[in-house]
Amino acid sequence: MFSEIFHLDETTTEAELLDLISSLNADPRFHGILVQLPLPPQIEETVIIEALDPIKDVDGLHPFNVGKLLQGVPDFIPATPAGIQQILLRNGYDPAGKHVVVCGRSNIVGKPLATLLLQRRAGSNATVTVTHTRTANLAEITRQADILVAAIGQPRAITADMVKDGVVVIDVGVNRVDDSTRRRGYRLEGDVEFEAVSAKAEAITPVPGGVGPMTIAMLLVNTLTAARLSIHGR
Amino acid sequence: MFSEIFHLDETTTEAELLDLISSLNADPRFHGILVQLPLPPQIEETVIIEALDPIKDVDGLHPFNVGKLLQGVPDFIPATPAGIQQILLRNGYDPAGKHVVVCGRSNIVGKPLATLLLQRRAGSNATVTVTHTRTANLAEITRQADILVAAIGQPRAITADMVKDGVVVIDVGVNRVDDSTRRRGYRLEGDVEFEAVSAKAEAITPVPGGVGPMTIAMLLVNTLTAARLSIHGR
Secondary structure (H helix, E strand, O other), X not given: OXXXXXXXXXOOOHHXXXXXXXXXXXXXXXXXXXXXXXXXXXXXXXXXXXXXXXXXXXOOOOHHHHHHHXXXXXXXXXXXXXXXXXXXXXXXXOOOOOEEEEEOOOOOOHHHHHXXXXXXXXXXXXXXXXXXXXXXXXXXXXXXXXXXEEOOOOOOOEOHHHOOOOOEEEEOOOEEEEOOOOOOOEEEEOOXXXXXXXXXXXXXXXXXXXXXXXXXXXXXXXXXXXXHXXXXXX | OOOOOOOOXXXXXXHHHHXXXXXXXXXXXXXXXXXXXXXXXXXXXXXHHXXXXXXXXXXXXXXXXXXXXXXXXXXXXXXXXXXXXXXXXXXXXXXXXXXXXXXXXXXXXXXXXXXXXXXXXXXXXOEEEEEOOOOOOHHHHHOOOOEEEEOOOOOOOEOHHHOOOOOEEEEOOOEXXXXXXXXXXXXXXXXXXXXXXXXXXXXXXXXXXXXXXXXXXXXXXXXXHHXXXXXXXX
């Protein structure tokens, strides 16, 4: 497998990055292009994402690919949502007919995951609720979840009183919490109070080591899909 | 205002329709193009929609526009969801912080409406649940709705026992029900048992006359937006 990393200076201009993307779009050696986010302030993220050839957009973030996802005919499923779906399916928790509560509405996790799981497709077909900072009665809603996905970005936001017995919990949070006992000065924590919630849960993913590795695996799946699309077309 | 209707024969081929769209995309007299769906079986709907210049797609159905909607930066909001949002806002029912239950997951109503109302934007910010044919406990979920949107396509699917007192109901259903007392042999009915539900509801839209006229108005709004975009850019 051929792969190349382009380390750009943090003072790179939008025009320079657009030039690079344009050349990568046209270069048949590359089937997939991943722009590592976030970008520095002088570069508009949406301008860059929309400049990608959708057929090489292995992150699935180009609006064209996001739209195909919502319409139920995706070429690429964004990596984290795809990884979460695979964790569920490969552990025997088909979301079909289940009530999935997605806490968080980001463009890379909450919204595409909700979109993915409500589709009329094998591996989806869930009843989906999306909650966020403006949700009035969060605990009342999370307690209904058969499958609870925490993608909030706040350590220990989901506590044991917020889940029902037998819930399946996917913790997408990766929060740095100050910790002077660690050599690097912090530890990683999820969005879920792991010990207390795991006592009630049928299954729960840890942080780190849960969703993260699956995200990477799904990026490789998308790159393979991109190569197939470039050879065989849609 | 200049406008033109192209009545095509039902035997029109996909290639012929693509040719027409290509010429309309290039024709500066037209700011908006609306393809009346459904299309006859020899024409693939997605091929036609994806052939539209997204900047003229006043229906908001091109995947690029759908993706922008999910990402919270839409150029065009699909007409029926936009109309429903306006009905709510102009009658004093801001969905912010409310629990909106959307019954139905079609590409033209359920999915884009749920997408629209959960955004972090003025006029949205709702906690949103999407239900569908695979939902296990529909009545239990609909009874939680502060705002209930019925887009099921089944007459009288929502009955009075399925809603709570004070609910706001938007009925998107347009079902033809046989009725020999009508000159045309049928009457139009919504998805909601209107009389019984309206006794419990704070507000409810009728069928016909509720959502339908707003859909048409929003198409005109989108056409105006398209004209602005063509002149001033994004």
